[in-house]
Amino acid sequence: MVVTALVGAEGAAAHAIVVSATPTDGVVVAAAPRGAVITFDSGVRVGPRNAAIRNDGTSVIGGPARITDGRTLVIPFRTNLGQGNFTVRWSVVSQDGHEEEGLIAFGVGRSATTPFATLTTSPTVTWERVVMRWLFLAGTLLAAGLAIFAVVVLRPLQREHQLARPLANGAFLGLALAFVGADALAHAKGVGGTRFELWVSCATIVAGAGAAAAALAPRLPALRYGAYGAGVALLAAPTLSGHALDSSQAAVLSPVADVLHLGAAALWIGGLGGLAMTLPRVDPSSRAAIVRRFGAIAGPALIVLVAAGASRALTELASVSQLWSTPYGRTLIAKSALLTSALIVGTFARRRLASGGRPRRLIGVELGLLAIVVLAAGILTDLQPGRAGARHATPSNAPSLLDIPVPPPANAYVDAQELGPYAVALAFDGSRAQVTVAGSDGTAPADITVLLDGKPATACGRGCYSTVIHGTRLQVTINGTPLTFTLPGELISGSDLLRATTLAYQALRTVTVRESLASLANNAQITVFREQAPDRFGYEITAAADRSIVGTSGVVLGKERWDRIAHGAWTHTTQSSPVVPFADWTAAARNIYEADDGTITFYDPSFPAWFRLRIDPTTHLPSELHMVGAAHFMTHSYSAFNEPISLSAPS
Structure with a gap:
């Protein structure tokens, strides 16, 4: 087996x-x-x-x-x-x-439970795709096999010209099937721009031209050679569009074995079709000669079929056990059982032919079994090979929650700044300062030297350093680079002001937000958002370190969404309706204190991130927001409050 x-x-x-x-x-x-x-x-x-x-x-x-x-x-x-x-x-x-x-x-964050997926995936094997592939493969093997049968079996016996019409009819059937299947595959959703689309589109053209030649061959007999050539040329399409040219495959062995395997299969299937179409039309002596010549070629072709198939299987299966432990392997076994059955039926058919009988029924059964084999091949192409399934995604170096720097203590004034890749946060309770340092992955960096006011800091936990404060400023130096925090003279709660700002902001009809988002000082991305309550907004990236995304934009109108990359074609999707305008902080915000007139600072553990928010004292609307988090340094500038905004679906 x-x-x-x-x-x-x-x-x-x-x-x-x-x-x-x-x-x-x-x-x-x-x-x-x-x-x-x-x-x-x-x-x-x-x-x-x-x-x-x-x-x-x-x-x-x-x-x-x-x-x-x-x-x-x-x-x-x-x-x-x-x-x-x-x-x-x-x-x-x-x-x-x-x-x-x-x-x-x-x-x-700490509020996360054990993660589980709530979306679903579509099945990798669909009957629509299997039928498309069956039409393409069956048509290709029939057309190519008939061409080989005509040239290698009938022509040396000087019977090809006599049987040109049935051969042309058979070639037309195969090429027409291949054309329909290839055209459907080339226009399948999502394949645009792939190697598969390129070669299957070429196959569509070749099959269409060959079918036209076969259809005209009864009037212009020489055109049958064009149909033969098209059938043989199609044998290259499955190899050029498929797995044999994948980077993980042997550069020479895989494509050569693939073409040889397809050619041997074509000779078997097309040869049987040729026998079924030609034997009833010739005399007994010619019939015996055709059977003998086909038998002499079919034996070596079967050896090629086995050898080429074995070499392909070695590149697809990681172990013999995958024959029964994977869907790919089990389908392979089913296909092989059908092939074995077809071989047994074919042996009886050839013996009856050799004795002068006409085993039409046996040939029909053999062709039927081979048609199911081709169907199984169509299923195999959409299943993941065993060797591929044995390869696993490598884990990322995701930070453990045990590595997260300690949060600021309750009732402390907070502030934060970025220093290269680090988020540096301050917590001040009126007499003592706690400085927290987080790296770009959200964890406490282990290879840094921290000085507070020029003196070695006292460790107070993961990424945490503390000192006693004697003035209104604190200089923090990390690996030789300083930054300075200004401390308030007294702690004045800003909770009421933040609450009023949240309500005023989320009551707006329209607003424009200019966002600068960066993970380092030199890679900021500038995006302008125009928001219209209750569920519409548009955005455009106006500047970025990666200039290829400048011009990327989108429009969201409730559940409908359109996006495009750098002035390219629009892509339409659907989603849950957003709620805009919506504050960039959450109700979990704490440590809310005034930094100076019209500015408050606070910490939001939902991200986690530290915020500095400048507020218009008259309208209670925000004018600028600065957020510092792990690898997230964001600034929002707010404008055009309640001014008219036009948002519509792209034309």
Whole structure:
């Protein structure tokens, strides 16, 4: 059974394999990531079903998914995710046209429970795709096999010209099937721009031209050679569009074995079709000669079929046990059992032919079994090969909650600044200062030297340093680079002012927000948001270190969303309706104190992040917000309160 299973390995098509993912599935991270980053072992394109949600169903996707370096999918999140559980569904199309999906469930912060996915994925095998592939493969094998049968079997016996009409009719049937299947596959959703689309589109043209030649061959007999050539040329399409050219495959062995396997299968299937169409039309002596010549060729072809299939199986299976432990292996066994049955039926048919009989029924049964074998091959192309399934995504270095710097104590004045990749936060209770340092991953960096007012700091926990305060300023020096905090003369609560500002802001009809978001001092991204209550907004990236995304924009009208990258084509998706305007802080904000007239500072553990908010004392509306978090340094400038805004669907 192992040997026969190896025979059936033809047709496996490449699946892009995840080699790394951040965040990893099931992880609870300290700080909210800016997006999901999934890297594959080969080239991919953005699929149609990328999504990111909070597990209550609220969309948190912050823009259109994009591909970087050809094989890394980036799904951006909205800023300020807060704590909780989230689910990401990634969707890509591999270079051989496979639409693939996966799920990542992760949590953020101490309030997260054990992460679990609340989105679902679509099945990798659909009957629509299987039927498309069956039409393409069956038509290709029939057309190519008839061409080989005509040239290698009939022509040396000087019977090809006599049987030109039935051969042309058979070639037309095969090429027409291949044309319909290839055209459907080339226009399948999501395959645009892939290697699969390129070669299947070429196959569509070749099959269409060949079918036209076969249709005209009864009037212009020479055109049958064009149909033969088209059939043989189609044999290259499954190899050029499929798994054999994947980067993980042997550069020479895989494509050569693939073509040989397809050619041998074509000779078997097309040869049987040729026998069924030609034998009733010739005399007994010619019939015997055709059977003998086909038998002499079919034996070596069967050896090639087994050898090429075995070499392909060796590249698809990581172990023999995967024959029964994976869907791919079990389908391979079923296909091999059908092939074995067809071989047994074919042996009886050839014996009856050799004795002068006419085993039409046996040939029909054999062709029927082989048609089911091709159907199984169509299923195999959409299943993940065993070797691919044996490879796992490498874990990311996600921070443990045990590594998160300690939060500020209650009732302390807080402030924060960025220093290179570090978020440096201050907590001051009137006599003693506590300084917290968080790295870009949200954890306490272990390789830094911290001085407070020029003196070695006293450790007070993870990433925590403290000192007694003797004035109204504190200089913090990290690895030789200083920054200064100004301390209030007295602690004055700003809770009422923040509450009034939250209510005033969220009661606005319209507002424009200019956002500067960075993880370092030199990589800020500027985005302008125009928001219209209750559920409409537009955005545009006006500046970024990565100039390729400048011009990226979007419009959200309730549940309808349109996004485009850098003035490209619009992509339409649906989502849960947003609520705008909505404050960038949450009700969990604490340590709320006045820093000076019209400015308050506070800490929000939902992110976690430190905020400095400047407020108009007359309107209680915010004018500027500065947020410092792990790898998140954000500034919001607010303007155009209640001024008219026009938002509409892109035309």
